[in-house]
Amino acid sequence: MKLPKVDSKLEEIARRGVKKMVEDAPYSATRGVYSIYGDFPSDPLLANYFQRVYQK
Amino acid sequence: MLTEEEITSWKTAVNQVIDEHKLKFIQLEVTRACNLRCVHCGSPTENTDSSSLLTRNEIKGVLEKIAEEIIEPTHFNHLMFVGGEPFSRKDLLDIIRDTYDIRGKDGERVYTNTQIQTNGIYIGEHPETLDILKQIGVTGFGISIDGLEKTHNAFRGRKDAFSKTYKAVKEALDRDFSVSVSTVVNQSNVGELPKLSRLIREELRPNYWRIMLLDPIGRARLNKSYLLSPEQIQEAIAFIYKEHVEHIKEAYLEGKGTKIELGCGGWCGKELEGMIRPYLWHCIAGISMLGIMYDGAIGGCTNIPRDFLEGNIRKDDVTEVWNNRFQRYREFDWKKTSECETCSEWNACDGGPMHYRMGNGDMIFCLYKTLYEGKDFRDKVTDEVLSTKAGN
Numbered sequence: 001m002k003l004p005k006v007d008s009k010l011e012e013i014a015r016r017g018v019k020k021m022v023e024d025a026p027y028s029a030t031r032g033v034y035s036i037y038g039d040f041p042s043d044p045l046l047a048n049y050f051q052r053v054y055q056k
Numbered sequence: 057m058l059t060e061e062e063i064t065s066w067k068t069a070v071n072q073v074i075d076e077h078k079l080k081f082i083q084l085e086v087t088r089a090c091n092l093r094c095v096h097c098g099s100p101t102e103n104t105d106s107s108s109l110l111t112r113n114e115i116k117g118v119l120e121k122i123a124e125e126i127i128e129p130t131h132f133n134h135l136m137f138v139g140g141e142p143f144s145r146k147d148l149l150d151i152i153r154d155t156y157d158i159r160g161k162d163g164e165r166v167y168t169n170t171q172i173q174t175n176g177i178y179i180g181e182h183p184e185t186l187d188i189l190k191q192i193g194v195t196g197f198g199i200s201i202d203g204l205e206k207t208h209n210a211f212r213g214r215k216d217a218f219s220k221t222y223k224a225v226k227e228a229l230d231r232d233f234s235v236s237v238s239t240v241v242n243q244s245n246v247g248e249l250p251k252l253s254r255l256i257r258e259e260l261r262p263n264y265w266r267i268m269l270l271d272p273i274g275r276a277r278l279n280k281s282y283l284l285s286p287e288q289i290q291e292a293i294a295f296i297y298k299e300h301v302e303h304i305k306e307a308y309l310e311g312k313g314t315k316i317e318l319g320c321g322g323w324c325g326k327e328l329e330g331m332i333r334p335y336l337w338h339c340i341a342g343i344s345m346l347g348i349m350y351d352g353a354i355g356g357c358t359n360i361p362r363d364f365l366e367g368n369i370r371k372d373d374v375t376e377v378w379n380n381r382f383q384r385y386r387e388f389d390w391k392k393t394s395e396c397e398t399c400s401e402w403n404a405c406d407g408g409p410m411h412y413r414m415g416n417g418d419m420i421f422c423l424y425k426t427l428y429e430g431k432d433f434r435d436k437v438t439d440e441v442l443s444t445k446a447g448n
Contacts, residue, residue, distance in 0.1 A: 001328070001427045004294050006301040013309070014301045015057070018330030022062045025069030025336075050334065054308040 013054060020053045058326040058336075063404050070338050074386050078131045079378065080344040082122065083358045084115065086137050086151060088350050089144040092175055093213050095282060096202075096240050098273050098359050098411075099140060108351040110369075112147050116154040118348065118369045123158045123166040125375040126346075134169040136198070138358055140350070143178035149188060156193040165193075171234075173198040175212065180220030183227040196234030198266070199225050203245035204252060211244060225260050236264035238319065241292045242282040249295045257303070257314050266319040267296055272420060272437040273359065273411060280437055286430045293318065293427060296332045308334070322412065322423040323405035341410040342366075342385025346378060354378075356385045356410055363415025385410060393417055395425060 058066075088104040090097070110118075119135070135155065142148055152170065160166045172189075176199040179186060202211045205218040212218075228235050237256055239245070245252070256265050269289060270282055284292065299316045306313040317333035318324075329336045341347070341356030348354060352369040353362065354377050364384060367377040384390065391407025399405070401424050407413070412421045418436070425431040 001290055001293070003327075004298045006298055010301050010304055014304050014331055017304075017308075017334070018058060018336075019062070021330050021334075021336055022058070022066045025066045050308045050311075053334065054304065 016056070017054045024049070024052060058329060060326075063326060066336055067404055074343050077343050077378075077382070077386060078128055079122070079126050079346055080131055080133045081340070081346070082119075082135045083138050083345065083347045084119075084135065085348065085350045085358045086110070086115070086139060086142050086148060087145040088140040090139060090141040090175075091144060091177055092141065092217065094175075094202075095211050095213070095279060096242060096270050098271065099138070101140060104350065110348075110350060110352050112151055112154065114352065114369065115151050116158075118352075118374055119155055119167065120158050121374055122346075122378075123160050126378050127160060127166055129160050129162065129164060129166060132166065134171055134195075135167045136171045136173055138173040141175055141178070142172050143174060149185075149192065152189070152194060153192050167193070169195050171196045171198065173238075174224070175200050175217070176221035176224030177214075177217065179224035179227065180222070183223065186227055186231050186233070190231060190233070194233070196236070196263075197224075197228050198236045198238055199228070199262075200238050200240070201225070201252075201256065202240055202242075204248050204255065207245050207248060211242075222260070225262060229260070229262060234264075235262040236266050237262045237314075238266040238268065240268050240270050241288075242270040242284065243288070244282065246284060246288050246292055249292065253295075253299060262314055265314050265316045267292070267316065268319040269321050269423075271359075271411065273361075280434060283434050283437065285434070286426050286432050289423070289426050293324065293328070293332060293423075297328065300332055320409055320411070322408040322421075323401055324423050324427060325401060328427070329404075338404075338406065339385075339409045342382040356382065359411045361411070361413070361415055364410060364413070390417060391419070393419075395419060395422055395431075399424075 085099065087109060088099060088101045089106065090101055155167045155170060158166055170193050172194060174197055199221060201221055202208050208218040209215050225235055225237060237260065239252065256262065269284060269292065272280065272283060296316060296318050303313055307315045315334065323329065323337050324332065341360060345357050347357040348369065349358060353365045354367045354369060354374060355365045366381040388406040391413065392402065396402055396407050396419065405424065408419060408422055412419055414420060420436045421433045426433065
């Protein structure tokens with residue numbers, strides 16, 4: 001599938017995040033629909049997920 | 057681009073999650089009644105028996121039992137009230153009040169993240185209800201916007217639907233609820249996604265924008281003309297990809313703005329997984345998610361065909377059902393037929409979302425094959441296939 005052109009620096013952040021999602025498993029693997037209904041994780045290991053995944 | 061090693065590593069973790077199947081999410085269908093009659097509804101009123109509706113006491117009882125016997129508080133995430141339209145139920149607030157006080161073995165409240173999936177009409181008409189909902193523990197809403205005003209109103213079959221739903225989103229955000237706006241992409245709105253993005257991201261600014269592809273389940277199976285072509289699905293996925301990447305700094309690093317994701321569409325391959333949502337996809341129905349239908353039926357979520365129900369809270373022990381049934385959701389070899397049999401993605405995907413499976417095992421849609429092979433699954437949606445209970 002042909003993907004649209006995007007800012008390369010932003011794409012790098014996004015792709016780096018995917019690598020961290022793998023490293024973050026199994027916590028990222030249990031997210032499923034978690035992200036869509038709000039960040040109120042009672043599981044401390046799930047807390048700050050976005051920061052863990054997307055920060056350098 | 058994910059490597060094979062990374063996918064294998066991630067899948068090993070997923071397999072552990074499947075083995076442990078700790079409950080994280082509950083969808084509780086409090087009614088099938090609704091104040092709208094939307095073209096695409098996956099849980100319509102038709103052919104349902106309103107006399108079999110769960111009572112307030114039955115709902116309280118099953119949530120107490122689940123809290124005491126199934127949920128590990130440190131692993132549980134949220135309880136979502138769904139419909140129909142939940143606000144069609146006159147005792148909804150009483151049910152939520154009951155839920156608030158339910159405690160686990162440790163004496164702590166269990167349902168601390170309680171949300172409502174709604175079309176927003178009731179909230180738009182009665183925004184003061186939000187103050188009560190806040191007091192009784194509701195934390196957020198999923199609210200549907202299926203297009204710009206004209207499109208949304210046509211799709212929802214009511215000329216003031218958009219204005220009331222728009223107001224509902226604003227009022228909920230003003231009161232610091234978490235709001236996920238959901239949009240079902242179909243023939244009538246796929247062309248207006250960029251304009252819709254401006255409306256949602258710049259005007260409304262909800263916490264999340266969840267985009268789904270129109271599935272041929274529920275009422276949508278009755279009118280196949282709304283289903284997307286492979287090219288349109290590729291267009292929609294490309295749009296989500298671009299939106300995700302272009303807003304990644306503000307949404308995730310700066311913690312402001314709207315996060316976007318594709319909801320429940322299935323595995324989309326090593327190039328796109330994690331790039332159209334902030335996680336790698338696997339169906340969680342019956343693994344992390346429990347669905348309880350309006351009549352007490354137990355499934356992996358509330359959108360799967362009734363062929364995959366595993367029991368009923370009125371005659372079965374929900375704990376026993378969760379612990380010892382659900383094999384069809386947790387073991388996948390039965391799905392390895394037709395397109396899946398020789399698919400390169402099988403090991404990651406496990407045969408896709410449960411709601412794309414028919415009772416006879418047939419699959420009615422695959423996102424990966426649509427994106428990378430241009431396969432058109434609309435041909436699968438025949439009257440014969442639909443008669444085997446796609447949707448519910």
